[in-house]
Amino acid sequence: xxxxxxxxxxxxxxxxxRSTKPLHDRTKIKxxxxxxxxxxxxxxxxxxxxxxxxLGKESSYLVGSELLNQPLVLAFYSVHWNGxxxxxxxxxxxxxxxxxxxxxxxLVVSADDRKELEAVISEGGYTFPLAIDRNHQIARSAGxxxxxxxxxxxVSGIEENAPPPALYVTGQSQHISYVFxxxxxxxxxxxxxxxxxxxxxxxxTLTELQRAIA
Numbered sequence: 001x002x003x004x005x006x007x008x009x010x011x012x013x014x015x016x017x018r019s020t021k022p023l024h025d026r027t028k029i030k031x032x033x034x035x036x037x038x039x040x041x042x043x044x045x046x047x048x049x050x051x052x053x054x055l056g057k058e059s060s061y062l063v064g065s066e067l068l069n070q071p072l073v074l075a076f077y078s079v080h081w082n083g084x085x086x087x088x089x090x091x092x093x094x095x096x097x098x099x100x101x102x103x104x105x106x107l108v109v110s111a112d113d114r115k116e117l118e119a120v121i122s123e124g125g126y127t128f129p130l131a132i133d134r135n136h137q138i139a140r141s142a143g144x145x146x147x148x149x150x151x152x153x154x155v156s157g158i159e160e161n162a163p164p165p166a167l168y169v170t171g172q173s174q175h176i177s178y179v180f181x182x183x184x185x186x187x188x189x190x191x192x193x194x195x196x197x198x199x200x201x202x203x204x205t206l207t208e209l210q211r212a213i214a
Contacts, residue, residue: 027148031166031181038074038174039141043131049117050130052105071104071177071201072170073194076139077130078162079112079120080151084185088165089124091189096128102195103202104169109133111145111162139163144181155185167194171201 032038045055075092079085092108099106108130110117117130139145144163152158165185169178178197180190 027146029146029149029163030143032142032168032176032179034176034179036176038168038170038176040174041138041141047132047134048129049114049132050121050126050128052107052129069172071102071198072168073099073104073106073198074138074168074170075106075108076133076142076144076163076166077108077110077112078160079110079116080158080160080162081165081185082157084165085120086124088189089120089126091191092128093124093126095189095191095194098191098195099198102198104198105129107131109138111136111139136163142166142168154183169194169197169201171204177201177204 045051048055077085077089081088089108092106096106106128108128109132110130111133114132117132120126121130133139136145142163144166145161147161150161151164152161154164165182167178167180167189168176170176177200178194180194
């Protein structure tokens, strides 16, 4: 077999051996930013690995708008983040009670297998609500996931495509007031900044509700 490279065992330095997709299929992810509107989503009862405390036995369907009477912290997670994932979930567990104190709700979503997620919850002792994002539907709507821009192209050691770690704070009308995205899995959640935004979003929601009642 012939090769254009005279020394076949040594690839040219400018060759990108990780980019194997055609150039026309390299559309980058475009995550939603603060100021945008988060698309409405819905979850079935069976989608929950850890349900909300207020989700009664008779409830079979939860629309995202039902969570908007208080700020929602929507967190994206994947088991394919390896060691980073545990640290990320530990941080969320540490913030869970504080988010409630600031008037918010936390919901973690993941497209991973239920048994894998159940094992993660059991091993970590996590208590926050966790739901399955089937086929990455919520992540896709947030602009966080695309087959054309796999996470392994940006982060070494990742073997499966997944969304990057991301947190969204939304209030009434699905308005996004805060976004944290760790594109390269090298940061920690800015806890003080996040909690401040949850509190501010809660005050805005309360003001809007008072105006609606008046």
